[in-house]
Amino acid sequence: MQTAQIVIGLAIILFTYLDFFHTTLSGNGFGIFSRIVNQILNRIMIQNRTRTIFKFSGITHLLITTFLWMLLLFIGTYIVFSAGEEMVVNSTTGLPATHPERFYYTGYVLSTLGIGDFVPGTDTSRILTGILSFSGFILITTGLTYLLSVLNAVLAKKQLSFLISTMGNDIEEIFIFYKQQDDLENLISNAGDVRQQILKNASSYLAFPMANYFLSKNHESALILQLARLYEVIMIIRLDWSEETVQYKKLSAIINGIKKYLELGLEDANAASHNEEELKTYRSHWMNHGYYFKNDLAVDKQFSSSLKYAGWNWKEVYKLKDEE
Known part of the structure; x- marks a missing residue:
C-alpha cells in the first residue's frame, strides 16, 4: 500500500x-x-x-x-x-x-x-x-519567466491591432484608406512588416497560448476583430489586380499570413456554429461598391469560431462607426 x-x-x-x-x-x-x-x-x-x-x-x-x-x-x-x-x-x-x-x-x-x-x-x-x-x-x-513572455505577447497583439485600427475605425474606412491609393504604394511598402507581425502573433498561439485569452471589449485592441476587417477589405481590394502584379502578390501575402494565424488558433473551426447565409448578408455591403465577395468556407468557419470565443461576431466586423 x-x-x-x-x-x-x-x-x-x-x-x-x-x-x-x-x-x-x-x-x-x-x-x-x-x-x-x-x-x-x-x-x-x-x-x-x-x-x-x-x-x-x-x-x-x-x-x-x-x-x-x-x-x-x-x-x-x-x-x-x-x-x-x-x-x-x-x-x-x-x-x-x-x-x-x-x-x-x-x-x-x-x-x-x-x-x-x-x-x-x-x-x-x-x-x-x-x-x-x-x-x-x-x-x-x-x-x-512564462508570465513575462505572455505579457510581451499580449503587447505584440495590441500593437498589431492598433496598427490596423489606424487605417480606419471601421471596415468602410479601411476600404477607403486603400482605395485612395491608386497603386497601393503605401501597402506595398508596409506589407512585409504587417505580414511579419501577423505571423509573429500566430506563433504566439503555440509559444504562449495563454496570451490569446487576454480579451478586450475595445474594438481597437481586439486583434481578431481587426484581422477580420483587414481580411475582408484585402479580399475585395485584391479583385482590382491581376495575379501577375506586385499588388496582387503583396495582398496575397497578407491574406496567407492571416490564414496561418487562424490555422494556429486555439479554437477549432467547428467549435462554434457558422451561418453562411448571415455572412453573405453582411458581405452584400460590398455590392454598394460594385464588388462581389468570393467566400472561402474553411477560412470563414475558422473566423466565426475565433471571433465567438474572443467575444465578437461578424456583425461587429461589419458594424460602421456611425452605428455604434
Missing part, C-alpha cells in the same frame, strides 16, 4: 509537470489539462462579457491555471508524504507527524523554506524530499 500510494503521488506530480512544461516551454500550445481548463474558463468569460470580470479575463486564466498546477503538485506531494507513518516525523520527538503536520511539511518542502521542525523519517522519504524540494522552486521560477 505504501509503495502504491507513493507511485500514485509521483504520477500526479509527473502529470502536472508534463502539462506545465508542455504549456510553458514546448512552444506547442497547451497541455491536455491546461487546454481543457482554459477552454472552460473562456466559455465562462464569454457568457459574462458585459461584466467587469471580462476585463480581467487574461489574468484570471493565468492565475487559475497556475493555481491548479500548484494544487496538483501539492496534492501529489502530500500523497507521497502520507504513504507511511515514518515518511515524516517530528525532528525533536521522532514521533510520526499527524495529517495536518504532513500538510504543513508538504508546504514548506515545496516552498524550499526548510524550517526543520519536521523531517523525513526514512531513506526513501529523504530522497523524495530532496527531489521534491526543487519542484515548487522550478514551477515558481519558470512560471514567472
